[in-house]
Amino acid sequence: MARTSSPEGALRTTDAEETRLNILDVATAEFADKGLSGARIDEIAERTNASKRMIYYYFGGKEGLYRAVLERAYTAVREMDADNLRDHLEPDAALRDVVGATFDYHNQHPEFVRLVMNENILRGAHVGEIPGIRERNRKVVEHLRGILARGVTNRQFREGIDPVELHMTISALCFYNVSNRYTFSYGFERDMSSPKALARRRMSVIDVIESWCRR
Amino acid sequence: MARTSSPEGALRTTDAEETRLNILDVATAEFADKGLSGARIDEIAERTNASKRMIYYYFGGKEGLYRAVLERAYTAVREMDADNLRDHLEPDAALRDVVGATFDYHNQHPEFVRLVMNENILRGAHVGEIPGIRERNRKVVEHLRGILARGVTNRQFREGIDPVELHMTISALCFYNVSNRYTFSYGFERDMSSPKALARRRMSVIDVIESWCRR
């Protein structure tokens, strides 16, 4: 990618790079907000420093832009993993950490959740082409497998829990209260966006997972 | 509603009624497939016995049709509830029944799951106007509250589990493996659509809930 000739050299990104990122930011918000078919590239272009012409210039079109957005969102998750999949001494503490971090990440990145929701509406039409997702999932599962194994040796955890099932359970619990906040909680007064309710939910999720794994 | 003069009398619905239902069926499939913004009225009309004109005649427009579809889907869930929220003698058996039935319903009605996903993408813009959802949720929570209370009395269940949290946990686990089947399971070989994997997941979900509630 071309660089400016400014004295900062390679450390400084070009204007073009900044434009790309700006477009990606706006597009992420827009796609997360309305989905692929609901988003309008004219609208994205307007909110951008750049023009519609530039979107086509850089990303080729709506689909290309969408894929770039999805890819970057998944990349961010992987970076989060890298920070949080450290090994702890105690299996139960490690498990709590994974669950808590996953819960927090989903809550702090609803746009990621919404992109994934949309991708599922599209039956995963694009997610397959994004490199790194397989590895990401595999890595998480392997991490959980390790925790479970150490927990069993430790006699903290019971035997027979499948790490894939565990991964799925954790994901489901962390995903749902973000993805379904608008349809859930009709009928009983509980605003899932209140910090108090959120904290309680967080505790519950950790508790559910722990109760399941503990012997 | 007008009836035909056919001998069957009140038992037989009119052609108009049949047309409405036919439109609703097709629209349900279409909205579940592509979401509100992704669905095309012309396409719905084509797959229908009726014409586009009739869709506007009966439902007023795209939004009206969407709302009618959503409403009917939720009505169907309530009917399912009515069948399954019977009281059992043993709290733990009752709990297993609720979880199992919920799991099965979601799996057998992916179109319902997809409609709810889409409604959440739309930030619940229409779900609030549909009567009966509040009551539905309230009824489920009250049922769970009863089970939990009896289980505590019974000394089968531990104290302090909030029925709303329980409802949310069950919903999340049953919803997720349908809603996120396309983005989950990249990286490890597990086809969630295989009967075997599904049965295993079902068992896991019941197990998770039971482990959490049991003292």
Add this chain to the structure above:
DNA sequence: TCTTATGAGCGAACCATTTCGTACATTGCT
């Protein structure tokens, strides 16, 4: 019974707008 008024049900063509994408001209740097 015969006639007519009424309104639900319906088809086909049509309209206005939106929306994705592109052609072309222009700027500015090297």
Add this chain to the structure above:
DNA sequence: AGCAATGTACGAAATGGTTCGCTCATAAGA
């Protein structure tokens, strides 16, 4: 000059929604 970057304006197709007019069953009145 020559190439990358970019703004403007436009085209073609898709899309939500409407207009016009026709059929037919039934109810009301003579």
